[in-house]
Structures are given as C-alpha cells and as structure tokens.
Amino acid sequence: MNEEMTIQSLVKVLRKRWFFILMLMVLSIGVAFLISYFIQTPIYEAETQLLVNQKSYENQQLIGAQNVDTDLRLINTYNVIIKSPVILAKVIDVLELNMTPEELMKQIEVSSANNSQVVNIRVQDENEEKAVKIANTIAEVFKEEIPVLMHVDNINILFVAQNSEHPVPVKPNKMLNLIIAAISGFSLAMVLAYFLETIDRTIKTEQDIEEILSLPVIGIVSNIESLTRKKSRVRRST
Structure with missing residues (x-):
C-alpha cells in the first residue's frame, strides 16, 4: 500500500510540475552538450x-x-x-x-x-x-x-598502428554524456519537485482538503464575483 501511494504521489508530482522537470532536463542536457562538444578535449x-x-x-x-x-x-x-x-x-x-x-x-x-x-x-x-x-x-x-x-x-x-583519414576520438563519448545528463537531470528534477510538493501545504483544491486534512468535501462555495458577472451578462442579453 505504501509503495502504491508512493507511485501515485510521484505520478501526481510529474503531472503537476512537468514543466519544471522538463526545463531542468533540458538544462542538464545543454550543459552536457556544451562540455562534450566545446570544452572537453578529444582523445x-x-x-x-x-x-x-x-x-x-x-x-x-x-x-x-x-x-x-x-x-x-x-x-x-x-x-x-x-x-x-x-x-x-x-x-x-x-x-x-x-x-x-x-x-x-x-x-x-x-x-x-x-x-x-x-x-x-x-x-x-x-x-x-x-x-x-x-x-x-x-x-x-x-x-x-x-x-x-x-x-x-x-x-x-x-x-602496426596507422593514421586514419577521418579519426574518431574515443573520448569523450558525447552521446553517452547526453544520455547520462538527461537521466541525471530527470532524477534531480523529480527529487526537487517532490520536495517542493512536500513542503507546499497550501490548499488550492477540494482534493487538497481530502488529502491533507483527511476530511470529506460536502460542499463547494462558488466564486461570488464570477456569479455576479454571469447574472449581469444574462440581464444585458434580456
């Protein structure tokens, strides 16, 4: 049961903070690309x-x-x-x-x-x-x-070793570096996103009330301002 809840919470974090996770992955891949292609010396x-x-x-x-x-x-x-x-x-x-x-x-x-x-x-x-x-x-x-x-x-x-017309370096392994950066970026982003989700105790939806307070939701108070706007539109149309 705990394992199932952990998986569900991770899926929730992934859906809620997917943009943050994606941006951190892109940043990690970008750094790895910069280092592999422009900084590291080919061997x-x-x-x-x-x-x-x-x-x-x-x-x-x-x-x-x-x-x-x-x-x-x-x-x-x-x-x-x-x-x-x-x-x-x-x-x-x-x-x-x-x-x-x-x-x-x-x-x-x-x-x-x-x-x-x-x-x-x-x-x-x-x-x-x-x-x-x-x-x-x-x-x-x-x-x-x-x-x-x-x-x-x-x-x-x-x-006898011979020179190659188109030598290929053995280091760095650029593709491997990019894959490692993507996996590392995703893992780090998930950890940070899960941490942010854990410390964020603000209630935004009725689902948050059920999860945080373990209380059932028996009613919802509608936004008074939105109701007023709807009534005004109805009156103008009539």
Whole structure:
C-alpha cells in the first residue's frame, strides 16, 4: 500500500510540475552538450600488436608446446617491461617528446587475452598522429631491447598502428554524456519537485482538503464575483 501511494504521489508530482522537470532536463542536457562538444578535449587512440613467438634461447632450444608455454609465461613480464622507464625513456628520446616516462606511462595500456601470444599496446593522446607514432615506436624499441634485457628473441610486430583519414576520438563519448545528463537531470528534477510538493501545504483544491486534512468535501462555495458577472451578462442579453 505504501509503495502504491508512493507511485501515485510521484505520478501526481510529474503531472503537476512537468514543466519544471522538463526545463531542468533540458538544462542538464545543454550543459552536457556544451562540455562534450566545446570544452572537453578529444582523445584519440592508436593500437599496435606484438606477437610473442619463441625463436631461440641462449644455450637452450625448446620446441613445440614448450615454446608456447614459455612465451605465455613471459607475456606478463613483457607487459610490465613495455611500460617501464627503460623502454619509455628511449621512446621519448626517439620522438623528442616533452614529457617524462611517468607521464607517458599514463597514456599507455598494455593487455593480452588469456592464453594468447598477442600483446596489445594502446596509446591515447590529444593528437591522433602522435598517438600512432608513440604506439609504433614503443613496439619497435621493445623489440630491439628485449634480446638485451631477457636474452631472448621472440618478438614480432604483428600489427602496426596507422593514421586514419577521418579519426574518431574515443573520448569523450558525447552521446553517452547526453544520455547520462538527461537521466541525471530527470532524477534531480523529480527529487526537487517532490520536495517542493512536500513542503507546499497550501490548499488550492477540494482534493487538497481530502488529502491533507483527511476530511470529506460536502460542499463547494462558488466564486461570488464570477456569479455576479454571469447574472449581469444574462440581464444585458434580456
């Protein structure tokens, strides 16, 4: 019963203050539109892929399933090395970037699927061309350095990041922002409207008397001024 009354009260608030709710939703969507399209900086993403494929070990030859198993165990180590200052510092030197390895690390995401020998390197930047250069340079530097660091040569560049003629930013998600703004605006408007309705104890209609005072309405006093006007109109017509 309480739940039903709550739903009924919300429906009543929605009908009574629909214009207020609509205006607040429009305001929220407008703010989200302004921020998403004119304030937030577009972020682009470039991706390159490495294939971890065993070639040779120092003083040891492994074949078949043993090679694959060894490569899979090394992938977690590679994911850490790729984002280490040893690799990123050389990437910064090659591209002459004005940033520290720690700053560059925040733009990089390294991942690999379970039981997969493919390592994905994703780089995000405000400039799409710069993101592509960073991703490809990381792959090249890592391939060159891994034989020195691990005494193993099992890295091949599987996929090279490329520039797009019409790059699409991955951030911000403008449509998602607008949807979230609409839902948030509606929720906030409903809360405020329900609060205003709760603190408003003025009696405007006979229904308000029944709801607030829990008393039945047995009669209504008509507006005397309106009755006077009606009588005057009748007399003029006769």
